[in-house]
Amino acid sequence: MDDTLQSRLSVADKAHCWHPFTPVADWEASDPLIIQSGHGVYLFDIAGNRYFDGTSSLWCSALGHRHPRLDAALIDQIGQMGHSTFLGMTHPKAIQLAQRLAEITADGLDRVFYSDNGATAVEIALKMAFQYHVQKPSPEPQRTRFLGLTGAYHGDTLGDVSVGGVNHFHSLFKPLLFETLRAPAPHCYRCPLGLSRPQCALACLKEATDLIDQHAETLAAVVVEPIVQGASGMITQPEGWLKGLADHCRNRNVLLILDEVAVGFGRTGTMFACEQEAVSPDFICLAKGLTGGYLPMAATVTTNEIYNAFRGDPSNPKTFYHGHTFTGNPLGSAVALAVLDAFEHDHILENVNRQAQRISERFDRDLIGRRFIGEIRQRGLMIGVDLVQDRATQMEFPAHLKPSAIMCRIARSKGLLIRPLGHNVTFLPPLISTDQEINDMLGIFIESYLEMENTIAAELVP
Ligand SMILES: Cc1ncc(COP(=O)(O)O)c(C=O)c1O
Structure with a gap:
């Protein structure tokens, strides 16, 4: 990777850009993700790292990137x-x-x-x-x-x-x-x-x-x-x-x-x-x-x-x-x-329903019942996973613990971009995602949840 380009862009961004819905202090302390290109369900940063666009770029790149049509x-x-x-x-x-x-x-x-x-x-x-x-x-x-x-x-x-x-x-x-x-x-x-x-x-x-x-x-x-x-x-x-x-x-x-x-x-x-x-x-x-x-x-x-x-x-x-x-x-x-x-x-709606089913089956198998999973809400490929401190009472996490942000950070390090919304993790993959792509995204999603669960569980030990 061209470290100087990454750091030059990062410095210039922090000097001149103002990002929506982004706390200024957090941004200034962050190592910004600088996206250079996209193809299908993937985005690539300027270092060439590949990420699944698991929010369809804030719910809009529904047909993925560089769609031929x-x-x-x-x-x-x-x-x-x-x-x-x-x-x-x-x-x-x-x-x-x-x-x-x-x-x-x-x-x-x-x-x-x-x-x-x-x-x-x-x-x-x-x-x-x-x-x-x-x-x-x-x-x-x-x-x-x-x-x-x-x-x-x-x-x-x-x-x-x-x-x-x-x-x-x-x-x-x-x-x-x-x-x-x-x-x-x-x-x-x-x-x-x-x-x-x-x-x-x-x-x-x-x-x-x-x-x-x-x-x-x-x-x-x-x-x-x-x-x-x-x-x-x-x-x-x-x-x-x-x-x-x-x-x-x-x-x-x-x-x-x-x-x-x-x-x-x-x-x-x-x-x-x-x-x-x-x-x-x-x-x-x-x-x-x-x-x-x-x-x-x-x-x-x-x-x-x-x-x-x-x-x-x-x-x-x-x-x-x-x-x-x-x-x-x-x-x-x-x-x-x-x-x-x-x-x-292109049978997009058929694919949405097919992949929605795949996701719901996998979540049923691997996430439902886990310690911090409150509720998984899904309609088609619009999914939110509510994280709670106590499943039985639906007690929310205290504000200083940010399990959803932690989970999304872990997912990013593994190549999946998803976003926290309060204590909810949102997952809105592109509607054109294939079986294999959805399987791979789900693999990272679940691994990231499990790592977050370990991290947060350790913090909760009195
Ligand atoms: C339901 C709904 N309405 C309106 C908007 C605003 O859209 P825009 O960000 O394009 O102004 C959004 C954005 O997320 C939305 O989810």
Whole structure:
């Protein structure tokens, strides 16, 4: 390895870069991982070391790196143009992509508004929902409030932080936020109501629907991450919860915004997570996997009923005054079309379900029942492993012990990149991973858990 290059880059990074969600002191004390290239499920650092990309580069490089279809689409498009504005003009790739997104999303979702990332996709849905109520044929401008879930994460713009509920990330900004109604996330392992399945009869759903009833006249929309709440630790929703919520929203004329930024594009085993409960929302927010992680692009897909409320006349144009310079970027659109081709022709969803089964069997065999394994939550290839100090009581580790961070550090030294989320270890391998690649990743995952278990057990000895 070229030590001088590694250290020169490291010094320059620490002098000038500011990394998201990264404590400054920890970063400055660290030996940064400098990634140079990627291929398939692998990333390579500048020293040539190979790592499995076990988080799909923060859940977005769903089809791996240097995917032939995606590379070819990008190269072809760059030969035509890199960018042209979508404000008052259009171009073929974004038109084709909108057409195909309308085809593959739930019935009625026919209208696509592009932006750049997951946060903007959700922010746009919030603003559209509010403006829709002001402008619809029988206006209800008093519908100004939103309902979100405890532990929700929808991105880092102020609107998204307002509807988000991860206190650790969001509480500091409280003075800047609008107030949001908050329903308990359905978290069966740590039930907020102290109940257990199935005797609970989805009492947490009733908490949400009661709140909707109490505020039905002023609610603009309910916003949730369907099936799996990602950033709060891969909280998986019990069967029937999403459908119950969606039906109730429909009955009370409250719009439903589904944030599929993390779960969309095959991650949970279906193209979109809401398909698993046959739910058709008013808005679906897409990003991350949309371009297979190649380019920052997002889409807020909604109905023509919403869209029609934005058609005015010269005296009152009713325009949605929101947009981004890179809205509908042609390079992103071209790659996204190639992603959809891959789903159509390359049996991606079949592979997700096959590998999900392989992982679940291996975890059942080698991890369940181990000393610090609290709960393993999985939908498709979206997996979170909760680590607890005491399995019987579900007691959490004290803050100074960081078993998940230790486990991820060990895994990295063995060639697998995974990430801690509090006391949860997240594992989201690329959707194109082969049997052998998944086996190898699992081998490292389990070895890393066992080493961490020994280290932490030694620390816990009184
Ligand atoms: C469910 C969900 N919504 C929104 C976002 C924000 O996406 P972005 O980081 O692209 O702004 C994320 C990011 O992890 C997410 O998981």
